Amino acid sequence: MQMQTKRVAIITGGASGIGMAITERFVADGIHTIIVGRDAEKLNQAKNKLGNLCYPYEFDLNQLSDIPVLIKKIKEEHGQIDILVNNAGINMKRDFMETSDEAFQQIITTNVNAVFAISREVISYMLPNKKGSVLNISSMAAQYGMPRVIAYSASKSAIDGMTRAMAVELSPMGIRINAIAPGFIETAMTAVALNSDPERKHKAISRTPIGHMGQPLDVAEAALFLSSDAAKFITGVILPVDGGNSIGF
Numbered sequence: 001m002q003m004q005t006k007r008v009a010i011i012t013g014g015a016s017g018i019g020m021a022i023t024e025r026f027v028a029d030g031i032h033t034i035i036v037g038r039d040a041e042k043l044n045q046a047k048n049k050l051g052n053l054c055y056p057y058e059f060d061l062n063q064l065s066d067i068p069v070l071i072k073k074i075k076e077e078h079g080q081i082d083i084l085v086n087n088a089g090i091n092m093k094r095d096f097m098e099t100s101d102e103a104f105q106q107i108i109t110t111n112v113n114a115v116f117a118i119s120r121e122v123i124s125y126m127l128p129n130k131k132g133s134v135l136n137i138s139s140m141a142a143q144y145g146m147p148r149v150i151a152y153s154a155s156k157s158a159i160d161g162m163t164r165a166m167a168v169e170l171s172p173m174g175i176r177i178n179a180i181a182p183g184f185i186e187t188a189m190t191a192v193a194l195n196s197d198p199e200r201k202h203k204a205i206s207r208t209p210i211g212h213m214g215q216p217l218d219v220a221e222a223a224l225f226l227s228s229d230a231a232k233f234i235t236g237v238i239l240p241v242d243g244g245n246s247i248g249f
C-alpha cells in the first residue's frame with residue numbers, strides 16, 4: 001500500500017452539524033483533523049467517536065486577540081497546517097427593527113472577524129510552503145434576500161467577497177481560497193428555524209429542485225474535494241451545495 005503524505009487540517013466548529021460531518025469525512029480520508037469549538041463535552045464526544053486522527057482544541061473564536069496563540073500552538077504540536085475550514089458560524093432570527101447593534105456585531109465578530117483573523121494566522125504558516133487550502137462555509141443567504149437574518153446575510157456576503165479577494169491575492173503564492181454555499185441542511189441551526197415552523201420547512205423543500213433538505217455529509221463531500229489536491233486548479237469559487245435551490249424553481 002502506498003504511504004500517504006501527512007496532511008493537517010483545522011476545522012472550526014468541527015464537533016457538530018456540518019463541521020462534524022466534515023471532520024468525519026477528513027478523518028476517514030486519513031487527515032489529521034484539529035477541531036476548534038467552545039463546548040468541551042461536544043469536542044470530547046467527537047474525539048471518542050473518531051479516535052486518533054481527531055484533535056480537539058477548546059477555544060472561543062470571539063477571543064480574536066488570542067487566535068495567534070492558538071494557531072502557533074497547533075503549528076508547534078502538529079508540525080504543519082495544510083488545510084483550514086472556516087465552518088463555525090452563528091445565526092440569530094430577528095426582525096430588522098429588533099436587531100440591536102450588539103446582536104449585529106456578535107454575528108459579524110464570529111462569522112467574519114474570526115474568519116479573517118484565523119485565516120491570516122494559518123496562511124502565515126502556509127506561505128513558506130507555497131501551498132495551502134482555505135475553505136469558507138458561506139450560505140445562500142449571501143446571495144438571496146431572506147427575512148429576519150439581516151446580520152447573518154451581511155456576514156455571509158462578506159465571506160463571499162473575502163473569498164474572491166483573497167483568492168486573487170493569494171493564489172499566485174500557492175494558497176487556494178474557496179467557499180461552499182450550503183442550502184437547507186439538516187442541523188441544529190436549521191432545526192430551530194424550520195422544525196418549529198412546518199410551513200416554512202415545506203416552502204424550503206418546495207423551492208429545492210432535488211426535493212428534500214441536504215445532509216451534513218453532502219457538504220462534507222464537497223469540502224473534502226475542494227480542500228484536496230484533486231481541486232488544485234480551483235480557487236475563488238463559491239460552490240452551491242443546495243439541491244439546486246440557487247438555479248431557480
Ligand code: NDP
Pocket residue numbers: 012013014015016017018019036037038039040042059060061062086087088089090110137138139140181182183184185186187188189190
Ligand atoms: P451548528 O450550529 O450545528 O454548528 C455551528 C458550530 O460553530 C458549532 O460547532 C459551534 O461550536 C461553532 N461555533 C460557533 N461559535 C463559535 C465560537 N465563537 N467559537 C468556536 N466555535 C464556535 O451549525 P451548522 O452546522 O448548521 O452550520 C455550520 C456552518 O454552515 C455555519 O457557518 C453556517 O452559517 C453554515 N450554513 C449552514 C446551513 C444549514 O442549513 N445548516 C445553511 C447555510 C450555511 P460550539 O458549540 O462548541 O461553540
